[in-house]
Amino acid sequence: MSLPFLPRVTATVDLAAIRRNLGRVRQYAPRSKVMAAIKADAYGHGAVPVAASLQQAGVDALAVACLEEALVLRQAGLELPIVLLEGVLSAQEAAEAQRLRLQLVVHDRWQLELLAGLPDSVPLSLWFKLDTGMHRLGFAPGEAAALYAEARRRPAWTLAGWMTHLASADEIASPVTARQVQAFEQAVAGLPGARSIANSAGLVAWPQARADWVRPGLMLFGASPLPGKVGAELGLAPAMRLQSRLIAVREVAAGEAVGYGGSYVCPEPMRVGVVAVGYADGVHRILPTGAPVLIHGRRAPMIGRVSMDMITVDLRGLPQAQVGDPVLLWGPELPVEEIAGWAGTLAYELFCGLTNRVHFVHVG
Numbered sequence: 001m002s003l004p005f006l007p008r009v010t011a012t013v014d015l016a017a018i019r020r021n022l023g024r025v026r027q028y029a030p031r032s033k034v035m036a037a038i039k040a041d042a043y044g045h046g047a048v049p050v051a052a053s054l055q056q057a058g059v060d061a062l063a064v065a066c067l068e069e070a071l072v073l074r075q076a077g078l079e080l081p082i083v084l085l086e087g088v089l090s091a092q093e094a095a096e097a098q099r100l101r102l103q104l105v106v107h108d109r110w111q112l113e114l115l116a117g118l119p120d121s122v123p124l125s126l127w128f129k130l131d132t133g134m135h136r137l138g139f140a141p142g143e144a145a146a147l148y149a150e151a152r153r154r155p156a157w158t159l160a161g162w163m164t165h166l167a168s169a170d171e172i173a174s175p176v177t178a179r180q181v182q183a184f185e186q187a188v189a190g191l192p193g194a195r196s197i198a199n200s201a202g203l204v205a206w207p208q209a210r211a212d213w214v215r216p217g218l219m220l221f222g223a224s225p226l227p228g229k230v231g232a233e234l235g236l237a238p239a240m241r242l243q244s245r246l247i248a249v250r251e252v253a254a255g256e257a258v259g260y261g262g263s264y265v266c267p268e269p270m271r272v273g274v275v276a277v278g279y280a281d282g283v284h285r286i287l288p289t290g291a292p293v294l295i296h297g298r299r300a301p302m303i304g305r306v307s308m309d310m311i312t313v314d315l316r317g318l319p320q321a322q323v324g325d326p327v328l329l330w331g332p333e334l335p336v337e338e339i340a341g342w343a344g345t346l347a348y349e350l351f352c353g354l355t356n357r358v359h360f361v362h363v364g
């Protein structure tokens with residue numbers, strides 16, 4: 001949707017960058033098929049345009065968390081295989097998932113019972129999830145053979161494969177991942193079906209976890225899944241540019257405080273910029289004084305508290321800054337990983353936290 005005026009806050013999503021990042025995934029895991037994890041509205045980047053772009057680039061499958069997300073993709077006409085990562089949550093969802101030809105992760109016996117109630121006239125494709133140490137979802141590894149036998153008894157069921165999820169793939173010095181991979185391989189040894197282990201961190205850092213299918217999410221959007229690195233250092237292209245603009249430039253006297261609670265006191269007479277973006281747009285309120293924005297390609301520190309619709313920035317280093325100037329919150333020139341660090345969180349949460357007040361533009 002284009003507006004007859006300049007939007008206040010714009011997230012520009014570069015779909016070409018996302019396709020290049022898919023290419024980077026294929027460089028890391030050349031023998032694996034790619035199931036793109038685009039849950040949570042493609043990590044806030046817009047599920048339908050992202051999925052269409054990935055389909056055009058030849059991705060092998062899509063993965064989402066829940067039925068609602070899959071429905072949006074099917075309604076948009078996407079015909080790729082779609083995997084429901086948490087499987088179905090009710091008998092009604094099971095019937096709808098079958099109608100939408102979704103591949104279902106089955107992580108617990110109660111889900112098998114739901115599926116047992118479906119008609120055998122429609123095929124169903126299943127991934128069995130094994131819990132190899134994360135202890136969130138999945139069957140015990142020792143149950144794999146019995147699960148396989150159960151699936152075989154149902155003529156309509158096909159076994160798409162076996163899945164597990166890594167708890168600590170981003171900790172490259174941790175012994176946990178190697179143990180999980182080993183437990184998984186042992187559990188499925190000799191059983192048919194594809195194997196899938198790795199999310200972004202797993203496929204980047206652990207060659208032995210690449211297996212038949214990789215499941216990248218974050219890295220497709222150009223952010224690093226490894227702490228202490230930014231996407232560019234892993235050959236990734238940041239796909240989102242979050243931008244607002246200056247709506248006021250003030251001269252504030254020495255000793256005067258800025259914003260709610262007066263938490264920032266000007267140490268000298270200084271120019272303060274007011275940017276039209278706040279926590280109601282997805283700029284986390286926890287961001288402290290010092291967290292950077294980019295104006296005219298130069299960093300300016302935020303000062304005082306983030307409010308619902310505005311932030312304030314120190315313009316002492318930017319004498320040329322004036323009302324209307326664009327302000328970058330994150331993007332290729334200001335890594336989202338760095339802003340996430342200031343907020344004590346991860347790029348994942350910043351992306352997913354953008355609200356419907358942000359205007360999205362898809363390019364490329």
Ligand SMILES: *Cc1c(COP(=O)(O)O)cnc(C)c1O
Pocket residue numbers: 037039085165198199200201215216217218219225
């Ligand atoms: C979200 C998700 C992924 C993708 O994780 P990233 O860290 O974003 O690459 C992979 N597998 C499962 C089961 C997931 O839920």
